[in-house]
Amino acid sequence: MPATRLLADIGGTNIRLAWQNPGDDSLHDTRVLQCAQYPTVDDAIRTYLGEVGIRAPHEAAFGIANPVTGDAIRMTNHSWSFSQKAVREAFGFARLVVINDFTALALALPLLTPDLLRQVGGGQAVPGEAIGLVGAGTGLGVSGLVFPPHSPAGVPLSGEGGHVTLAAQTQHEFDVLQVLQQRYGHVSAERAVSGSGLVDLYHAVRTVAKAGGTEVNSAAQVTEAALQAKDPLALQALDLFCGFLGNVAGNLALTLGARGGVYIGGGMVPRLGEWFDQSSFRQRFEGKGRFQPYLASIPCWIIDPSATPALYGASRALDIAGG
Ligand SMILES: Nc1ncnc2c1ncn2[C@@H]1O[C@H](COP(=O)(O)OP(=O)(O)OP(=O)(O)O)[C@@H](O)[C@H]1O
Known part of the structure; x- marks a missing residue:
């Protein structure tokens, strides 16, 4: 496989994963796994990579449901905790960007097409x-x-x-x-x-x-x-x-x-x-x-979650981080 980008939206119940080819915005193999079924985030990622047949993504971005204030990540509503550095080294990512899941979703808002939104008032x-x-x-x-x-x-x-x-x-x-x-x-x-x-x-x-x-x-x-x-x-x-x-x-x-x-x-x-x-x-x-x-x-708009918009936002975070 060529250099790929792994994306994850990690909530207290669900972890949504997908990958992108370099220079292509399309998401591939979008899957939703139940966090509770995996002892660690590494286990969930390894399961996903095994299922979709990708050995070594080049870089990764996670949106995760907790404040991101340093290397140590501890989820607010789930037991997972990890060091960003340790995850980056374990998977050999050249770059790993970790941001709050709603910060990632905010980055995706300008990309949302009208068919993914329903206005309420x-x-x-x-x-x-x-x-x-x-x-x-x-x-x-x-x-x-x-x-x-x-x-x-x-x-x-x-x-x-x-x-x-x-x-x-x-x-x-x-x-x-x-x-x-x-x-x-x-x-x-x-x-x-x-x-x-x-x-x-x-x-x-x-x-x-x-x-x-x-x-x-x-x-x-x-x-x-x-x-x-x-x-x-x-x-x-x-x-x-x-x-x-x-x-x-x-x-x-x-x-x-x-x-x-x-x-x-x-x-x-x-x-x-x-x-x-x-x-x-x-x-x-x-x-x-x-x-x-x-x-x-x-106006208020309800976002259709089926398009996994936070994954696009996580990808934008990698683009913005540069490098
Ligand atoms: N039919 C339903 N009606 C209302 N709530 C539901 C329904 N089915 C599941 N839920 C609730 O939705 C929540 C999961 O929402 P969501 O899919 O946004 O998960 P998540 O991304 O893991 O969460 P978060 O990002 O907030 O940590 C669970 O608390 C669950 O109880």
């Missing part, structure tokens, strides 16, 4: 203005793209906005947050707006309602109970989830001045289909008092 994006990015999956990823002078392609943000403090706006939300607070102490946005967060919201809703309800252990069970069985408590939990996401996305839009729009990534919202559009999301996105008209003009 708002008007037109203002070209050249900041863009917000938020996405619920195993965790809650947050990033954005800003366009300082001389950087027309945009500069991605590397933050940990999923861990901001979650605020309540209604008595019911306050009651639910109190239940979460008793469990976690600090209730970050991710404690509610994530897969495990949705399960916790369901249990909290039941506690507040002093109700029985169905036993659930996964986010998929809550969405199924809500959208298929029309279980009222599951519907309440799912609507709280969407409302909290709207609240966080609206805060992000205000903080960044994201008149370029807000993109919604992650694996959860696309699974809610058009039900999401009539949830509390948009109302809570805009419901910021005097800034309602400002937010009402900002």
